[in-house]
Amino acid sequence: MIAFITLDQTDRRHIQPADPIAREFIAPFCENPYQWIEKSNNNDWATNTKHPLAPYQLWEKHQDHNYFVGVRHGNETTYAALDIDKNSPYHPDLDETAVTRIKAALESLGLVRFLLSRSSNSGGLHIYMPLPEKVNTFKLACAIATALLTNGFKIEKGKLEIFPNVKAFDAQYNGLRLPLQQGGAIVDDDGNYISTDISAWVSMWKTAADGQDIQLLKRSLKNAKKPREIGNGNNIKGDAAKYRADLIAMIENGWEPDSTQNLVRAIAHLHYIFDGITDLDELTTAIAATARTTKGFYEYSQHTHEIEKVARNWARWIIDNPKYSPYGSKAISEPTPKEPKVSRLEVVRQGLIDLFGQLTDLTFSTARQLTDHLCKALKTSKETLYKFQELWQPLLNRCNAASSKEYSDFNNTHNETCENTQDSKSLAESGVTVTAPNELSGLSDASFSLSQFKQQDRGLENFGFDFPNFFSFDGGANQDKDCTEELEILPVKEYKADKSAIAISRNIAANIEADKFGIEPHFNKPRESKRENPYTLEKVQAICDRDPNQAEAIAGLLRAKLNIKGLSETEKQESLKALSYLNDFSFW
Numbered sequence: 001m002i003a004f005i006t007l008d009q010t011d012r013r014h015i016q017p018a019d020p021i022a023r024e025f026i027a028p029f030c031e032n033p034y035q036w037i038e039k040s041n042n043n044d045w046a047t048n049t050k051h052p053l054a055p056y057q058l059w060e061k062h063q064d065h066n067y068f069v070g071v072r073h074g075n076e077t078t079y080a081a082l083d084i085d086k087n088s089p090y091h092p093d094l095d096e097t098a099v100t101r102i103k104a105a106l107e108s109l110g111l112v113r114f115l116l117s118r119s120s121n122s123g124g125l126h127i128y129m130p131l132p133e134k135v136n137t138f139k140l141a142c143a144i145a146t147a148l149l150t151n152g153f154k155i156e157k158g159k160l161e162i163f164p165n166v167k168a169f170d171a172q173y174n175g176l177r178l179p180l181q182q183g184g185a186i187v188d189d190d191g192n193y194i195s196t197d198i199s200a201w202v203s204m205w206k207t208a209a210d211g212q213d214i215q216l217l218k219r220s221l222k223n224a225k226k227p228r229e230i231g232n233g234n235n236i237k238g239d240a241a242k243y244r245a246d247l248i249a250m251i252e253n254g255w256e257p258d259s260t261q262n263l264v265r266a267i268a269h270l271h272y273i274f275d276g277i278t279d280l281d282e283l284t285t286a287i288a289a290t291a292r293t294t295k296g297f298y299e300y301s302q303h304t305h306e307i308e309k310v311a312r313n314w315a316r317w318i319i320d321n322p323k324y325s326p327y328g329s330k331a332i333s334e335p336t337p338k339e340p341k342v343s344r345l346e347v348v349r350q351g352l353i354d355l356f357g358q359l360t361d362l363t364f365s366t367a368r369q370l371t372d373h374l375c376k377a378l379k380t381s382k383e384t385l386y387k388f389q390e391l392w393q394p395l396l397n398r399c400n401a402a403s404s405k406e407y408s409d410f411n412n413t414h415n416e417t418c419e420n421t422q423d424s425k426s427l428a429e430s431g432v433t434v435t436a437p438n439e440l441s442g443l444s445d446a447s448f449s450l451s452q453f454k455q456q457d458r459g460l461e462n463f464g465f466d467f468p469n470f471f472s473f474d475g476g477a478n479q480d481k482d483c484t485e486e487l488e489i490l491p492v493k494e495y496k497a498d499k500s501a502i503a504i505s506r507n508i509a510a511n512i513e514a515d516k517f518g519i520e521p522h523f524n525k526p527r528e529s530k531r532e533n534p535y536t537l538e539k540v541q542a543i544c545d546r547d548p549n550q551a552e553a554i555a556g557l558l559r560a561k562l563n564i565k566g567l568s569e570t571e572k573q574e575s576l577k578a579l580s581y582l583n584d585f586s587f588w
Contacts, residue, residue, distance in 0.1 A: 026059050030071075062178050078134055084099075104289055108289035110216030138167070142226055143224040145162055186201060252294075267290045271286045273325070287311035
């Protein structure tokens with residue numbers, strides 16, 4: 001016979017079992033004394049609505065070996081549980097990794113400690129998650145369902161059930177039988193027997209509850225949503241549905257050699273776009289948890305020891321990228337009045353300036369290809385582009401020179417004004433051919449590459465002057481050995497020679513004469529402003545934090561830069577440090 005004590009004789013609902021171990025065992029299951037369930041050996045489960053169940057009565061029914069009892073969750077709870085039937089595809093007998101993958105999926109919520117029990121002689125499995133304090137029951141149900149669905153688990157009766165379940169507003173939570181009744185036992189992840197002792201259960205329950213990451217769990221519950229709102233795909237249509245299916249198929253396919261970045265990117269897209277996880281910490285945790293549970297992670301991923309770092313980089317990248325947003329969200333902007341016609345000039349000018357940084361890494365076989373690229377990038381026609389030629393042509397020249405200031409600054413080549421310009425004959429005698437400006441503006445098919453602006457003219461190297469390739473020197477011993485064709489002298493009528501170019505050609509001619517007589521050459525080299533290295537270690541780290549996809553391109557630039565003759569020792573060391581960082585970069 002079971003003894004009991006009375007804490008409040010006026011209310012039988014507070015009567016507790018006399019045994020302190022029994023009280024501790026029963027305590028988590030007494031949050032909702034109504035709508036409890038019961039079953040005898042030969043009957044089905046039935047809900048009792050006649051009277052509430054006092055703690056001592058719950059303990060008595062638990063100890064009756066011919067009787068089964070279960071309870072439902074209340075509005076707040078200190079535990080959750082999963083029910084895996086014997087014939088479920090997630091049972092250890094059919095999938096020995098399923099329990100491990102389920103645990104990993106729930107770790108993203110802060111649920112990191114578990115207590116497993118065999119539910120009955122049927123061999124079903126219950127996975128309990130004790131908590132150190134009460135939390136909102138419905139949000140806990142939504143969070144657990146979301147984590148499992150996101151990681152590819154199917155929640156349905158006979159396979160995998162959640163307690164508490166995601167219920168309708170006016171419904172009760174599903175009832176679950178208490179642990180360690182007839183046929184029940186504490187088991188390990190493989191379903192192997194450990195114990196049936198109540199004291200052992202109470203001790204393991206306390207340990208698991210104390211080990212949960214309750215702060216992370218609270219953050220997870222704060223933004224928990226119903227699964228139908230965040231990722232079951234039923235409300236996703238058209239191209240979005242196909243894209244989501246492609247992402248899921250890629251993730252389910254698992255890891256392969258050298259697939260880390262592509263797979264983690266796909267996981268980030270799935271969680272951010274279709275699951276709507278916009279908090280950096282939560283998204284990082286979700287990406288890392290999914291990555292760990294994906295097939296082949298420990299066999300093929302080279303980032304098992306730093307998956308959180310990789311996940312955080314991708315989480316930050318997709319959140320900061322304006323190209324992506326959660327599915328269904330709409331950016332609402334105030335209508336703006338039609339811009340006046342004059343502002344179009346500023347729009348084109350600013351657009352061209354923004355493009356210059358990208359153009360220096362591209363090569364065009366003809367000038368027409370350049371103008372085609374500008375039209376496509378600015379989403380305009382050639383007719384419109386040439387209306388603003390006075391804007392983009394000089395800006396292009398200046399920007400190309402500015403992007404390679406370590407070699408020259410074409411805009412500041414010479415500030416001297418020349419009132420008396422030379423004719424074509426004197427230009428030919430000076431040994432310099434000036435490329436007509438109209439050939440640079442796209443009116444000629446002359447082949448050129450923007451990368452040429454980053455190279456020194458070796459023919460002028462002996463004069464100590466870094467010279468842009470608008471000019472080709474034809475000066476005797478310093479002539480380029482690869483040049484076998486005679487220079488074509490362009491008639492003056494075809495273009496108007498730039499004054500600064502003529503002034504430079506005069507200086508070159510004068511220095512040639514000085515060199516013949518053994519006189520130290522003198523050149524009016526413009527004053528150069530101190531150049532900042534665009535790829536120091538700090539700047540590279542900042543770029544990679546904003547957009548990890550830039551790491552490979554920057555590394556290629558740095559390798560090419562280290563092969564340049566005349567690179568200062570300071571900049572060389574800075575480049576080596578930046579390149580060393582990129583070699584150790586987690587995306588590398």
